[in-house]
Amino acid sequence: MRFSDLEVKANEIRAEVIKMLVEAGTGHPAGALGSADFWTLLYLGGLIKINPQDPWNEDRDRVVLSAGHYCPVLYAVLAEAGFFPKEELSSLRKIDSRLQGHPVARMLPGIENSSGTLGQGISVAVGMALAARMDKKKHRVICFMGDGEQNEGQVWEAYMSVAKYKLSNLTIVIDRNNIQIDGHTEDVMPLEPLEEKLKAFGFAVIEVDGHNMEEIEKAMNRAKVTFEKPTAIVLHTIPGKNVDFMENDYAWHGRAPGMGETVQALMELHKLRTLDGKIIND
Amino acid sequence: MINHEMNLVEDWNNLEKRPMRDGYGEAMVEMARKNTKVVVLIADLLESLKLDEFKKEFPERLIEVGIQEQNMMGLAAGMALSGKIPFVNSFACFSPGRNWEQLRISVCLTKNNVKVIGGHAGFGNGTDGANQQSFEDMAITRVLPNMIVLAPADYEQIKKAVWRVMALDGPVYMRMTKPAREGMTTRTTPFEIGKAQVFREGKDISVFACGSMVYEAMLAAKELAGTVEVEVINVHTIKPLDTEAVVKSARKTGKVVTAEEHSIIGGLGSAVAEVLGENYPVPMRRVGMRDTFGESGEPEELMKKYGLTKNEIIKEIKILVNKNE
Numbered sequence: 001m002r003f004s005d006l007e008v009k010a011n012e013i014r015a016e017v018i019k020m021l022v023e024a025g026t027g028h029p030a031g032a033l034g035s036a037d038f039w040t041l042l043y044l045g046g047l048i049k050i051n052p053q054d055p056w057n058e059d060r061d062r063v064v065l066s067a068g069h070y071c072p073v074l075y076a077v078l079a080e081a082g083f084f085p086k087e088e089l090s091s092l093r094k095i096d097s098r099l100q101g102h103p104v105a106r107m108l109p110g111i112e113n114s115s116g117t118l119g120q121g122i123s124v125a126v127g128m129a130l131a132a133r134m135d136k137k138k139h140r141v142i143c144f145m146g147d148g149e150q151n152e153g154q155v156w157e158a159y160m161s162v163a164k165y166k167l168s169n170l171t172i173v174i175d176r177n178n179i180q181i182d183g184h185t186e187d188v189m190p191l192e193p194l195e196e197k198l199k200a201f202g203f204a205v206i207e208v209d210g211h212n213m214e215e216i217e218k219a220m221n222r223a224k225v226t227f228e229k230p231t232a233i234v235l236h237t238i239p240g241k242n243v244d245f246m247e248n249d250y251a252w253h254g255r256a257p258g259m260g261e262t263v264q265a266l267m268e269l270h271k272l273r274t275l276d277g278k279i280i281n282d
Numbered sequence: 283m284i285n286h287e288m289n290l291v292e293d294w295n296n297l298e299k300r301p302m303r304d305g306y307g308e309a310m311v312e313m314a315r316k317n318t319k320v321v322v323l324i325a326d327l328l329e330s331l332k333l334d335e336f337k338k339e340f341p342e343r344l345i346e347v348g349i350q351e352q353n354m355m356g357l358a359a360g361m362a363l364s365g366k367i368p369f370v371n372s373f374a375c376f377s378p379g380r381n382w383e384q385l386r387i388s389v390c391l392t393k394n395n396v397k398v399i400g401g402h403a404g405f406g407n408g409t410d411g412a413n414q415q416s417f418e419d420m421a422i423t424r425v426l427p428n429m430i431v432l433a434p435a436d437y438e439q440i441k442k443a444v445w446r447v448m449a450l451d452g453p454v455y456m457r458m459t460k461p462a463r464e465g466m467t468t469r470t471t472p473f474e475i476g477k478a479q480v481f482r483e484g485k486d487i488s489v490f491a492c493g494s495m496v497y498e499a500m501l502a503a504k505e506l507a508g509t510v511e512v513e514v515i516n517v518h519t520i521k522p523l524d525t526e527a528v529v530k531s532a533r534k535t536g537k538v539v540t541a542e543e544h545s546i547i548g549g550l551g552s553a554v555a556e557v558l559g560e561n562y563p564v565p566m567r568r569v570g571m572r573d574t575f576g577e578s579g580e581p582e583e584l585m586k587k588y589g590l591t592k593n594e595i596i597k598e599i600k601i602l603v604n605k606n607e
Contacts (some may be wrong), residue, residue: 123353
């Protein structure tokens with residue numbers, strides 16, 4: 001798929017996320033919408049070695065979602081990629097569902113780790129990268145984190161161990177959307193200068209516009225050929241992206257839309273499923 | 283009467299004292315030679331856990347994380363998800379003390395194959411004071427679903443336990459106390475996770491003990507022999523508790539004492555009380571730390587001061603026996 005097609009796809013994924021959340025009645029829209037471009041590109045743009053028909057193949061790339069509350073967007077792209085039937089998406093957060101409110105390792109094809117209590121996924125990802133190194137495996141480990149998650153001490157413990165073992169087979173991706181539950185990250189617990197901190201902890205840092213797929217792809221490819229050190233990609237994103245009333249409002253971190261809001265959001269996303277003003281998918 | 287089926291040592295007057303951790307360190311090396319999946323994670327306490335030999339022989343399979351218990355547990359979870367059999371090592375007060383939440387989510391939630399070894403449990407770090415001692419570790423691990431909790435009694439038993447822990451697919455917590463203590467079991471003493479062992483048969487009262495307190499219970503039984511016939515049961519597996527053995531012995535004697543180098547809340551005493559309460563209620567007393575922290579001192583002095591000796595077991599036995607008369 002070309003980037004323009006993938007961008008359209010990303011808005012379909014966003015719409016899917018909105019539908020899942022309204023159906024569930026609870027959940028976290030802001031981060032999921034903000035990072036939809038990244039997730040769509042990652043799974044549908046061929047950036048990783050995966051096979052939905054053989055989801056646990058031992059040579060697969062590992063995608064570790066450390067910020068578990070982003071899971072609606074991960075579930076949506078996994079379903080789109082064919083890991084499980086799309087009909088299952090509406091079971092999010094419901095009883096007897098494989099789509100838990102926060103992901104549980106291997107409960108669903110494609111879910112590598114359990115997360116939701118923040119800071120744990122990065123350590124799991126480091127363990128996977130270490131094991132791959134021991135076994136001389138060539139697969140890569142990609143760990144996705146929130147920026148608020150960087151508050152957790154465990155994250156910085158993990159970074160120290162990444163540097164110690166020079167795990168260039170690990171790429172971390174931080175969604176820098178500047179919000180967390182209680183407000184803006186720089187008010188709640190300042191992270192800046194984040195880039196300098198990550199560099200000081202031994203990462204090659206690439207800052208990208210998280211809504212520019214070309215930039216994201218370039219950064220991910222750069223990480224693959226950087227062997228001297230692990231790479232940290234800081235995705236600058238707009239929380240709630242492409243749903244006007246959600247954008248940049250931290251109140252939408254952990255609140256599902258109501259019926260009226262859902263209609264409005266879907267209309268906005270529908271409008272965006274166009275190329276050069278021409279509706280391509282009605 | 284000593285239970286001869288257990289193949290315990292013959293000469294109880296000359297028991298060899300050995301630290302559990304020596305058995306652990308030796309077994310880890312032997313095991314790693316046989317199974318390449320075994321890896322060790324350590325948080326800056328290599329020698330304390332007797333893993334220096336392991337490091338010498340398998341440097342590439344030893345992950346030293348420094349003073350990072352939380353990260354260590356997560357790393358182990360990731361390695362287990364990649365097919366390794368990771369052993370996570372530290373003092374019990376730090377692991378599972380400090381990384382309990384990582385144990386809960388990254389390990390137990392999906393029965394991830396991580397083995398947690400808590401060294402210097404109880405009064406092991408005597409002179410270091412309360413903050414390095416651990417009387418809560420069995421309580422906080424026992425409450426986690428999918429978890430198996432072990433407190434073996436001596437050097438030989440630890441050696442056997444390590445192999446069984448490795449062979450089992452799922453999370454295990456095993457605690458070890460520090461001081462060199464009397465070895466009661468031999469190479470031919472049976473060991474099976476989840477199977478309590480009657481070390482001494484008696485008809486008047488049952489003492490369920492684990493770890494260092496098994497020997498104290500044996501001493502108490504010996505001292506009372508002739509007046510009270512004490513049954514001593516080594517409950518090396520706290521979870522899953524051998525319900526059948528507990529109820530069987532309680533049925534036989536009608537009186538129960540538990541003994542552990544751990545809080546009386548949440549550990550062996552609680553586990554036995556839960557089982558008896560539901561299945562066969564009998565009068566019961568618990569020996570252990572009585573909802574209190576420790577302090578600095580030599581382990582032996584502290585054991586005396588806080589009532590973790592044969593004398594306390596005898597006292598509790600007498601309370602129950604006299605009540606009955």
